[in-house]
Structures are given as structure tokens and as C-alpha cells.
Amino acid sequence: MxxxxxxxxxxxxxxxxxxxxxxxxxxxxxxxxxxxxxxxxxxxxxxxxxxxxxxxxxxxxxxxxxxxAPLARARGPVVLRLSRVTKRYRRRTVLGGVNLVLRAGEVAAVVGANGSGKSTLLNICAGVTRASGGLVERTARVGYAPQQQGVSPLLTPAEHFRLFGAVHGMGRRRSVAVGEQLAGQLGWRPRADVVAAHLSGGTRQKLNVVLSELNRPDLILLDEPYQGFDQTSYLDFWDQVFRWRDAGAGVLVVTHLLHDLERVDHVLELHRVDE
Amino acid sequence: MTLTIAAISLRETSRRRVALLFVFLLPLVFYLVRLDVHWQAIRFLAIGVGWAIATLSLFSHVGARRLGERLSVIGASPTSLFLGRQLALVGAGLALACAYFALVAATLDVPRLPAVALLLGTTVLVAAPLGALVSLVLPRELEGALALLSLMALQLLADPADAFAKALPMWSTRELAAYAIEPVGAGPLRQGLLHFAGTLVLCSLIAWGANRLRLRPVRLPEPAPEPATR
The missing domain is CATH 1.10.8 (Helicase, Ruva Protein; domain 3)
Structure with a gap:
């Protein structure tokens, strides 16, 4: 029995x-x-x-x-265009003339060694950092997951969903429902009583990723979002990236891992300019 | 959106339990130390409340900066982020002020008790934007906390009759404390309220402006449509 x-x-x-x-x-x-x-x-x-x-x-x-039920993959209008973008901090050149055209329905990976300016480029695309030269054109509906400190350690996942949902004009219940549904796609079921500080590093990053896609943006900017993920979560993450792409979003991922690069549409390799 | 930010900031602040315990204890220590001289005890209590709330505000704004940047990128108004957080801090500060008003009412015989409520309330209203202002000028917690420490030490040690003391943000506490305790006319009340109003407007405007400058994302144009190809 x-x-x-x-x-x-x-x-x-x-x-x-x-x-x-x-x-x-x-x-x-x-x-x-x-x-x-x-x-x-x-x-x-x-x-x-x-x-x-x-x-x-x-x-x-x-x-x-x-x-x-795979969605027909169609490349849409340009969601991000970088034309000869440069960045200098005083005398040090971090980025020297970066070009990229990313359309809706495409994935671009930004790769490069430590200090090559990957995060700086992502921050320029987000609008957090001003480029020293060149032109950045970007769609307004954007999702953004920074590498660090993108979540508040003292808030629960549901409170994060409410906060980010409020910015997108979503109601309280809808924000939490959408957040939990997206979390499920990354193999995570948020608990109501646990604040972000008590989540494991990988789960905190899942929260970071979910927050970047809460309003189904046209462009998603992700800075090494898989840190702390186990192998299964890592694979889930890339599946998720390609789901976004197939649903018509443009995705820009900063990464230092070279797996899955054959599946992306653009690889932008950055080098230290001073080298 | 401002109210959601305020509610969530309040929830966030309420989870810093040890910090909140010290926020509560700091004014109590100041009060008990000078309990033998009533007007000094009330003035020290007000400065203790101001210091505690300004420090809470400083840490709250510094801690929320990166999250604020992220929210601004996706469309949050820097003004709403600032106002929401300020509302939460003022709410927490007024709760603290109410607790200490009850303590003063229970332990001291004050000729003008409502003036003590006014004194504590105005102190909280100045302290919250003062902490925000320091957090924007000195964006690291240690430097900001030391700056507040210097400011409050100056506030306690400076001769209030000195013209220089009037430039300090909590000079109004002395005038309002004098009005609450001593048999004086409405002069100190008027002067205290004028100083409070000026400080409140100045601190709030500078903190709001600096916050807006810091959080406002770079304006990026929409991608130009590609020319049609044959």
C-alpha cells in the first residue's frame, strides 16, 4: 500500500x-x-x-x-544601434569605436577578457553611463539586469515584483502573478517570506533576470546574469534567452563563457584598448 | 508609483531591526544625559531624533542607489523614487517623534507641551532631507556618517547666539525648545519656524535636484528606421 x-x-x-x-x-x-x-x-x-x-x-x-509551439522567428526593427561608440575615463580609453546593430528577434553576446569594457558597454546601452563619443540609439521599452546590486537585499521577491510592476503601471496582483510565472520558467518558485539576502546567489540572479523581463520589453540587457547558477539553471537561462528572442525581443548578453555562442546572432568581442 | 515606493521603502526599513533599535536609543541617551536641565534635555532629545533620522535617511538613500538607477532605466521617475523614500523616512521619523513626545509628556512638566510636538516634528522634517542631501554629496556610507557626526557635534557645541550657528540646519531646535520651556513671547517661535521652513526648503530642493541629476538616465534616441532597400 x-x-x-x-x-x-x-x-x-x-x-x-x-x-x-x-x-x-x-x-x-x-x-x-x-x-x-x-x-x-x-x-x-x-x-x-x-x-x-x-x-x-x-x-x-x-x-x-x-x-x-515554436513561434515563427522573425527579425524585426532595430532595437539597438551602436555607431563608433567610445568611452574614456580621464586618459584611459575603455571602449574604442564599438559598432553593433541588434534587431528585434536577435541575440547578441558581448564577450571579452576582464577589464575589456563589457559592463561599461552594457551600462552605456542602458543609459546609466554616458558614452564619450559615437551614437547610441535604443528603443525605449527596455529590460535591464545589472551584474551586481540589482535587487534590494531586504525585500522579498514578491515585493520586488510589486515595485518593478508599479514602474510599468501594473497592478499589485498582476505584477506578482507575472513575476511568479516567469520565475517558474527558470525553475524557481519564490517563497513569500524570504528576503533576497537569504536567497542563494543563483536564486538571487534568477530574481534579477525575472525583474528584467517583467513588462515584456523590446530589448533586454543582461550583464553576466548566470553567476551562481547550477548547470540546469544555466541551461534553463539560455533556453529562456532564446524564448525571448523567438517572442520578438532583442537580447544583449554580456558573458565571459563561450558556450552557446554558435546559437547567437552576433558576437561582439571587446579587447582592452590600451593593450 | 510614489506610494508604492513609500510602502516598500518602509517595509525595507522595518527589516533593519538592530539599526532601528539604535535609532530609538540614540535620542533616549541624549535625553537622559541632560534630564537635570529641562530645556537642555528637550533640545538634546530633538537633536538626537534629528541625528538618528538623518543617519537612517543617509543609509537608506546610499543603499537604494543602484536599485534606483535600475528603476530609472526602465522608466521610474527620479522624483517619485526620491519622494517615496522621503515619505517612508518621514513616516518612520514621526512615529519616533510621537514616542518621545509621549515620554516628555509623562516625565517633564513643560509649560507649552504642544510646542514640544512641533519641535520634534519639525526636526524630523528637516532631518530626512538633510540625510538625503549628505548621501548625495558623499555617496559612501562611512564618509556620510562621519560628515553627519561632525555636523551634529557642531550643532551641539556651537554657541547658539553666534551668527555662525544660525547657518546650521537644526538651529531652530533651540528657539523652539526655548518657546516650549521658558516664559517668552512668540519671538523664538517665529524665528524657529522661519529657520525651519528655510532649511526644509533648501535641503529638500538641493537633495531632490542632486538625486534627479544622479538618477536620470542618459536620453537615448529611438533607432532611426533603416532606408528601404530595393
């Missing part, structure tokens, strides 16, 4: 934590236990630890959802 019951309950719980709706999580857990029973083996023996299997299962579900 109690065959695999405890394992099944743990699996359902971990699936819910990974953003799977409760009903579906219970159904999947029930199916997994039933399959193990049919095979005449303990579920833990067949599938491994519930936590690891839940993570795999949740990721597969998200991948299936992403590819079940």
Missing part, C-alpha cells in the same frame, strides 16, 4: 519547488511511482534521489513547453 509513497511525496514537493503546478506535480509523481511498481523496483532505485529526478523532470517539461 505504501510502496514508494514517501519518495513520491518528496518528488511532488521538489517539482512544485521547481515551478511545476501542484496538480501536475502530483500526477507526475503518481505516474513515476506506478511505473516503478510495474517494474517491480523501488522508485529511488529506478530513478535515483527524488530531488535530482525532480530537477531533470522539470527541465524536460520546460524544454517540451518551449518547443511544443
Amino acid at each position: 505504501t510502496f514508494g509513497r514517501e519518495w513520491g511525496a518528496r518528488l511532488a514537493g521538489h517539482l512544485v519547488e521547481a515551478g511545476v503546478p501542484e496538480g501536475e506535480a502530483r500526477r507526475l509523481a503518481g505516474d513515476s511511482v506506478a511505473e516503478a511498481r510495474e517494474a517491480g523496483r523501488e522508485p529511488a532505485e529506478l530513478y535515483g534521489p527524488a530531488v535530482a529526478y525532480a530537477r531533470e523532470l522539470a527541465r524536460t517539461l520546460r524544454a517540451v513547453a518551449a518547443t511544443a
Whole structure:
């Protein structure tokens, strides 16, 4: 009667934590236990630890959802154009004549060694830093995830959603509902009573990413947003980037990892100008 | 949006429990130290409340700067961000002022008790923008806290009759404390309120302007449409 019951309950719980709706999580857990029973083996023996299997299962579900009804990918109008953009701090040149044209429905990766000006370029695109020369043209509806201090350590995820939602003119309930739905796509179910300071580094970065896409912007600017992500979250993140792209957003990602670069539309490599 | 920012800032501030304990204790220490001389105790209490709220304001504004930048990029008005945070700080400050007004009412026999409420309320209203102003001039917490310490020490030590003392932001506390305790006419009340109004307007305007300059994102033009190709 109690065959695999405890394992099944743990699996359902971990699936819910990974953003799977409760009903579906219970159904999947029930199916997994039933399959193990049919095979005449303990579920833990067949599938491994519930936590690891839940993570795999949740990721597969998200991948299936992403590819079940792929949107026709169309490159739209230009959302970001950089023409000979330069940046100097006193006598030191950080950026020397950067050019890029990014359209809606495209992903650009900015790569380069430490100190090559990647974050400076992203801040220029966001409008936080003024370029010393050249022209920056950018669409007004923008999402922005800075590398550090993009969230308040003393606020819960729901309070962040409300705050950012208020800027976009979204109501309180809608902001929280949209935020939680987007978090689910990154395999994260925010808890109501935990402030950002008590989240793990990777989960805090997921919050950072979710906040950048709360209003479905035309252009999303991300500065190494996957720091602290585990392997599954990292893959989920790139899946998410390509979902945004397929939904018609332009995405600019600062990265120092070279994985997945063959899938992006533009690679902008920066070098230290003084070298 | 301003009210949402105020509510969330208040929630954020309320989670700094140890800091809030010290915000509460600082004026109490000032008050108890000079309890033997009533007018001094009330004046010190007001300066303690002002110092505590100005420091809270300084740390609150410095801590929120990067988040404020991010919110400005996505379209938040720097004015709303500033006003929301100020509303939260003034709210917290007035709650503190109410608690200490109750303490004064319970422990001292003050001839003009409502003037003590006025004194504490005006101090809070000046302290919140003063802390914001310091946070914008000195954007690091340690430097800002030391600047406030110097300012408040000067405020306590300077001879109030000196013309120089009138340039200090909380000179009005002495006049209002004198009006509350001593058998004087409306002169100190008028002078205190005038000084308070001037300081409030000056600190608020400079802090608001500096905050706007700091947070306002660079205006970027929309991408020009590409020329049609044949």
C-alpha cells in the first residue's frame, strides 16, 4: 500500500519547488511511482534521489513547453544601434569605436577578457553611463539586469515584483502573478517570506533576470546574469534567452563563457584598448 | 508609483531591526544625559531624533542607489523614487517623534507641551532631507556618517547666539525648545519656524535636484528606421 509513497511525496514537493503546478506535480509523481511498481523496483532505485529526478523532470517539461509551439522567428526593427561608440575615463580609453546593430528577434553576446569594457558597454546601452563619443540609439521599452546590486537585499521577491510592476503601471496582483510565472520558467518558485539576502546567489540572479523581463520589453540587457547558477539553471537561462528572442525581443548578453555562442546572432568581442 | 515606493521603502526599513533599535536609543541617551536641565534635555532629545533620522535617511538613500538607477532605466521617475523614500523616512521619523513626545509628556512638566510636538516634528522634517542631501554629496556610507557626526557635534557645541550657528540646519531646535520651556513671547517661535521652513526648503530642493541629476538616465534616441532597400 505504501510502496514508494514517501519518495513520491518528496518528488511532488521538489517539482512544485521547481515551478511545476501542484496538480501536475502530483500526477507526475503518481505516474513515476506506478511505473516503478510495474517494474517491480523501488522508485529511488529506478530513478535515483527524488530531488535530482525532480530537477531533470522539470527541465524536460520546460524544454517540451518551449518547443511544443515554436513561434515563427522573425527579425524585426532595430532595437539597438551602436555607431563608433567610445568611452574614456580621464586618459584611459575603455571602449574604442564599438559598432553593433541588434534587431528585434536577435541575440547578441558581448564577450571579452576582464577589464575589456563589457559592463561599461552594457551600462552605456542602458543609459546609466554616458558614452564619450559615437551614437547610441535604443528603443525605449527596455529590460535591464545589472551584474551586481540589482535587487534590494531586504525585500522579498514578491515585493520586488510589486515595485518593478508599479514602474510599468501594473497592478499589485498582476505584477506578482507575472513575476511568479516567469520565475517558474527558470525553475524557481519564490517563497513569500524570504528576503533576497537569504536567497542563494543563483536564486538571487534568477530574481534579477525575472525583474528584467517583467513588462515584456523590446530589448533586454543582461550583464553576466548566470553567476551562481547550477548547470540546469544555466541551461534553463539560455533556453529562456532564446524564448525571448523567438517572442520578438532583442537580447544583449554580456558573458565571459563561450558556450552557446554558435546559437547567437552576433558576437561582439571587446579587447582592452590600451593593450 | 510614489506610494508604492513609500510602502516598500518602509517595509525595507522595518527589516533593519538592530539599526532601528539604535535609532530609538540614540535620542533616549541624549535625553537622559541632560534630564537635570529641562530645556537642555528637550533640545538634546530633538537633536538626537534629528541625528538618528538623518543617519537612517543617509543609509537608506546610499543603499537604494543602484536599485534606483535600475528603476530609472526602465522608466521610474527620479522624483517619485526620491519622494517615496522621503515619505517612508518621514513616516518612520514621526512615529519616533510621537514616542518621545509621549515620554516628555509623562516625565517633564513643560509649560507649552504642544510646542514640544512641533519641535520634534519639525526636526524630523528637516532631518530626512538633510540625510538625503549628505548621501548625495558623499555617496559612501562611512564618509556620510562621519560628515553627519561632525555636523551634529557642531550643532551641539556651537554657541547658539553666534551668527555662525544660525547657518546650521537644526538651529531652530533651540528657539523652539526655548518657546516650549521658558516664559517668552512668540519671538523664538517665529524665528524657529522661519529657520525651519528655510532649511526644509533648501535641503529638500538641493537633495531632490542632486538625486534627479544622479538618477536620470542618459536620453537615448529611438533607432532611426533603416532606408528601404530595393
